[in-house]
Amino acid sequence: MTDAKAPIKIEISYKTVIFTVLLLIGIWFLIQIREIIIVVFLALLLLSALLKPVELLTAKKVPRLISVLLVYIFVIGLIFLAVSIIVPPLISQSSDLFSKLPQISSIINEFLIFHDIPVENISEVIARQIQSIAGDIIRLSTRIFSSIFLTLTILVMTFYLLLDWKKFLKFISSPFSPKQENRIINFVENLQGGLGKWVRGQVALSLIVGTLTYIGLRILGIPYALPLALIAGILEIVPIIGPIISAIPAILVGLTVTPAMALAVAALFLIVQQLENNLIVPMVMSKVIGLQPPIIMIALLIGAKIAGVGGAFLAIPSVIVIKIVLREILVEDQDLGRRTTAQPFEKRAGRKVQTAGSRGRSASSDTKVLVS
Numbered sequence: 001m002t003d004a005k006a007p008i009k010i011e012i013s014y015k016t017v018i019f020t021v022l023l024l025i026g027i028w029f030l031i032q033i034r035e036i037i038i039v040v041f042l043a044l045l046l047l048s049a050l051l052k053p054v055e056l057l058t059a060k061k062v063p064r065l066i067s068v069l070l071v072y073i074f075v076i077g078l079i080f081l082a083v084s085i086i087v088p089p090l091i092s093q094s095s096d097l098f099s100k101l102p103q104i105s106s107i108i109n110e111f112l113i114f115h116d117i118p119v120e121n122i123s124e125v126i127a128r129q130i131q132s133i134a135g136d137i138i139r140l141s142t143r144i145f146s147s148i149f150l151t152l153t154i155l156v157m158t159f160y161l162l163l164d165w166k167k168f169l170k171f172i173s174s175p176f177s178p179k180q181e182n183r184i185i186n187f188v189e190n191l192q193g194g195l196g197k198w199v200r201g202q203v204a205l206s207l208i209v210g211t212l213t214y215i216g217l218r219i220l221g222i223p224y225a226l227p228l229a230l231i232a233g234i235l236e237i238v239p240i241i242g243p244i245i246s247a248i249p250a251i252l253v254g255l256t257v258t259p260a261m262a263l264a265v266a267a268l269f270l271i272v273q274q275l276e277n278n279l280i281v282p283m284v285m286s287k288v289i290g291l292q293p294p295i296i297m298i299a300l301l302i303g304a305k306i307a308g309v310g311g312a313f314l315a316i317p318s319v320i321v322i323k324i325v326l327r328e329i330l331v332e333d334q335d336l337g338r339r340t341t342a343q344p345f346e347k348r349a350g351r352k353v354q355t356a357g358s359r360g361r362s363a364s365s366d367t368k369v370l371v372s
Helices: 014-032 034-059 064-099 101-114 122-135 137-163 165-173 178-220 225-237 241-257 259-289 293-371
Strands: none
Touching: 014 034, 034 064, 034 137, 034 178, 034 293, 064 137, 064 225, 137 165, 165 178, 178 225, 178 241, 178 259, 178 293, 225 241, 225 259, 241 259, 259 293
């Protein structure tokens, strides 16, 4: 006869219920404000890129407001310079390209027919695509205005953070004790420093990719090599699809020369992209932010798998944040462990001192009795 198993009793305290409810509410709230979180994160990235030059100017006795304005003017001037270099040649080349579209489509059709490749008439395909693009102009315009508003919001937020960065750190740490206040300030500064290194790494990657693209296009003899290389360098900040988008105008320019030249340009961008993914990005980022190349590649793959282009863009900054958070947690655990191990020793030492003192007092009392 087997003994009946005792029923398992699970007790859930009201504290556990309250904690679970608050946790779910917190997660729901974060999901609702995810766009705001992304804006704040992008503002922190821009802050990390611009804080160092602002601090350098401030150290040279330039007023804080003037320092921030000078850095903003310099950055905006660089952007306008890049646009002035890129846009006019692209407009000219685009008009030439559209004028040659019938000739290009005829050449492609003849090539496909000669090799017995069944395909629709290229002219009809191009016409349909143009109609499709025209139908999406309103939606595209809405996205452009939304992006402009988002960019202005990030710029304004970053401006005020740069202006009162020390006050901002003091504000977010003021509710805590002095010891925790210093720790929070150090944590935020480490976070800002790590993200700043990532931004500088991205700038280095853009320069390397732009230079390689320019050299390759010059060797091939492609017109407007400089603006096309600038496009490749700027779009380097967009993972996965950035190099693909930058290759499209270069391939179209190659088509205005010959179809074979377009294939050569496509091969060039493919080679640069492979070098970038497998060699340049891991090497540069590992030196700049102190992460091993395999970790960087795994982070990029995970980010792209979870959230596509945005996930790949935020993959390495997220790893930097996780690394700094884990380091802070480990340091706190080590401090707690040292305090825990030191406490029994102090108690034992206190007991020894107390015992010795009591013995001393008893001995002195005995001496007094004998003397008397």
